[in-house]
Amino acid sequence: MQQQLASIVDAARQDSVAVTTRAEMEAFKARVVGPNGSLTQVMKGLGALSKEERPVVGRLLNEAKREIEELLAALLAKVEDAEIADALGAPTDPSLPSPEVPAGSAHPLSRTRERILASFRKLGLTVAEGPEVETEWHCFDALNTPADHPARDMQDTLYLPAAFRSADAPRKGAESVLLRTHTSSVQVRTMLSRKPPFRIVAPGRCFRRDAVDATHSANFHQVEGLWIDRQVTLADLRGVLDFFVKETFGPDAEIRLRPSFFPFTEPSFEMDLRSPNLGRLSGRWLEIMGCGLVDPKVLELCGLDPKVWSGLAFGLGLERIAMLVHGIDDIRHFYANDARFLRQFA
């Protein structure tokens, strides 16, 4: 009996070598432990044995069964490995490149805009938006720009025909509709629609009737800020701008406010920046933005009482900042969309 069992196990072991598929494994299993399997036959004969023989043979039988089960477990693992290998194919060379399209990237103007907005957001200035086609009142009159101001000239500003009706900027009376020349019109809309105090920053596209060259673009982007509260001071203005500049250009950057003139602020300044980290422009005062305290006339025109409310405002050119930060020498790159340019800022 012992010999018989040993030969069954041996035969099974030899037989198992040829097994590679799950079907072969099932067939093999049937041959050994199936209803008519070789080991099953021996087990069936156990009843015929004497009372004395039974425990001895039973022990041998259990031993053989355990060996067969181990064999089956190993076979299952082998078959599963083969199946997995089959499903996955040959092992890959981990150094081969991925054929997939790589992630895209944000446009340098978007990245610069988000960076600027992020620094102003820390001061609580949140984004406000307005239409790109504006009425003359929102773009000029409400900003205290006189009717014969050169900025309103057909030479400098793009107008829409008298028949043009904008759903977003309905005109009142006979006023003209134009492509906004600055995002200051968003300041006007905000003052008219929101209750102070508030702090906004208005990024957006602006338009001038300019021939395109290395420093001029028919459309460009501005980021305007407006902060309305009780008792807004020049010290607040310096504080806000100083914070922004250090966030954007690093802690070594300094600012100065150079008196200037805009119809919508009084006092008005150009803010200059000086930084040791601007390549060949390092250490020079560079004009970055216009700013000032909101002119009381503008507050009045926008329905705020200048005796109660005051404000600071500023406006900068996105292209100019991006050009300074990245050392870009031609504004046309931003609109040419050559991937060899765009990728550099990813």
Next chain:
Amino acid sequence: MKVSLQSLARHVDLAGVTADRVAEVLPMLGLEVESVTTFGLAPLPQVVVGEIKSFERHPKADRLSVCLVDVGDGAPRQIVCGAKNFRAGDRVPVALPGTVMPGGFEIKVSKLRDVDSAGMMCSSEELGLGKGEDGLLILTPRAPAVGTPLNALYGPTDTVLEISVTPNRGDCLGLRGVARELAAALGRPLLPLVLATPAGSQPSGGPRQVRLSSEACPHYTLRAFRGVKVGPSPDWMRRDLEAAGLRPINNVVDVTNWVMLELGQPLHAFDAASVKGAVEVRPAHDGETLELLDGRKVPLDGTVCVIADETRALVLAGVMGGAGSGVSDATTEVLLESAWFRPADVRRAARRLGVSTDSSHRFARDVDPAGVELASRLAADLLVRLAGAEPVGPAVTAGRPPRADVTVDLPAGFVAAKVGAPVADADVSAALTRLGFTIEATASGLSVTVPSFRSDVTRPIDLVEEFVRVHGTDNVPVGRPAAPVPGDEDAPSAAFAREVAARLIGAGFMECCHYSMRDAAELSRTLGAGRAAALALDNPLTAEQTHLRASLLPGLAGALALNASVHADLRAVFEVGVVFRPQPDGQVREHLAVSFAALADPVTRSWKSREPWDALRMKRLVLDVAALAGASQVRLSFGAADGGLWQAGHASALLDRARSLDGAAGVLDLRWTRSLGLRGPVVAGEALIPRSALAEGRRTPRFEAFSSFPPVTRDVSVVVPEAVPAAEVESRVRQAAAKAAGKEFALEAVTCFDVFSGGKLAAGSRALAFEMRWRHASRTLTEEEAAKALEAVMTALEKGAGWTVQR
């Protein structure tokens, strides 16, 4: 405006103040310095007067001469020279070896075509004196001694600052105004203006009658002179004019220009003989023409103001003189005009003519009415002194100055409140006094009298600016911004644009940025010629930028084509921006467009191939974009996109029953993209969202419990005519499946998993197969329930829709 420091020093003591210091101070007062240049002869100690003793032709070069030049240091030296304009005996400037010329070039002893040359004889231009006559600067007429340093013949070197004056500061369009600013900043006094011609005038009726009949001119003065000798101006005046960039003409014209530079008040001189009878300031007559000094004949009308005599218009008021009435060499009697013209009228007239003259530029920026008489007196002084003119009576005045000094009450503490730091009253008074304002303390603060030359200062806030300018902006403290206003959020449209860009970047698209103004052909392609006309600009600058954009896709297709042509390996691009769409009601509405385009085939070869990108991928992205925009997905469907940018049969238009957004996805018109140079198909998508649709803030989602029991799924296959859109079939299946679930359990999903035509199916029909998934909230659904639900769906499709269900 060009400001000569030597001229400026007539009005403020600049002893010990360098040009660099001035160039630092002026910008911080609001006078931007655009350039700093030297004017006149730079210090050149080794350039001396030499005499050309003799010269002969260079043996090897016809164009060169070999000269013997005496510079007073012993034997004459040999110098090779290329100029032709000299004779033996001429005295000329000679740069001795070692001289560094104004251009940076160093003179050395050298050989020119094998002939020794020990120095260089100089032209006016080489010495930095501006373009003079061709060739050497001939000094012979001035008879300087040989060996004299050239600098001894010229005055000290001057510095000229080109400053830009903001439109509110007309007072700084004269040297005295700039000097006043500088004096205030440096804490030095403004030197007095000494005039010999007395103040005062007589009313119109003296030597010339003056009539004012135009609102554009409230104040006009005229002085008459006789015995005028017209000739060249003295050197000092010519120098001053040239330093300011003006060309000397004759002593009378030069005096008017010089005074204008000095005080900012433009003047005009008439040849009195050519002015017939009374002078009238009046609106031009319709149909009247005037020949201007520049030779142009311009037609006039009642909107422009002219100075006329009894026969004709003589001058376009404040802008430009006429051809027939100016001062000429033959003039002996002069009428000198000094007047105040309303800025808006001068601006309009100048714009109409397309000119900006020194005169119109100043009048347009509101000259000081008090300067009218002052300038007239200064010019009279000079005409007497330099042209031998004899005044004929005092000035004739018509009208009166339109404004005078104004008084502004500055409440106590106002300046400090605006600056944001304590400010002493004494500091305010000191700063304003230095600007020429007069201060008086009152019970409630200060009473500030602002002179008429500062028409821009009328309110307390304007005085704050004046204080800060003089006090120094660096003395304004850097404040610590107060804490933010709680609860403020970015505009939803801005937040959306940011999110959607991140989504597309993650999907492999590179962001682009195109111009908003496009050409007519592009708009016609996008909208059709009829609708495109609604987006035309009134005054486009170029033929390429005549319309507002209606889609971002043409720009993106162009970007793909550009990058393909330069082999930049760019497959997929997107842009987020505003586009304009004409609405059925005739209005034009701004939409935030999210557009993307990709080449269907890869742009680079790869060891492992991938399926091309197709229209379905774009459709998915459009739906994702719509979801980010908050569009309710159940209200969205797709129909065929027709024409325009899209390839017929291979693109779909997004239909939104909520009408909040518009869109399309698919293959771009292949003929069009091929014409751009792109061979393979371009797949693209675009979602257009009106700003108003994004105006609402997002709702915070509320949690809904979900079942922990398994679902049941059943399939149904429907045979429908090919013309029936799949979406319609799906919608029917969905309705039926939802109804079959009743209130007891719920439909979770309906998925189209097979589309089949041909085989045993009748021609013109196709089979669509859907999987339906139901689930019960609190138990496992039974086989019977599932079977019953399936049967209900099949019955509904057969009986309700009349379609064949494959059983």
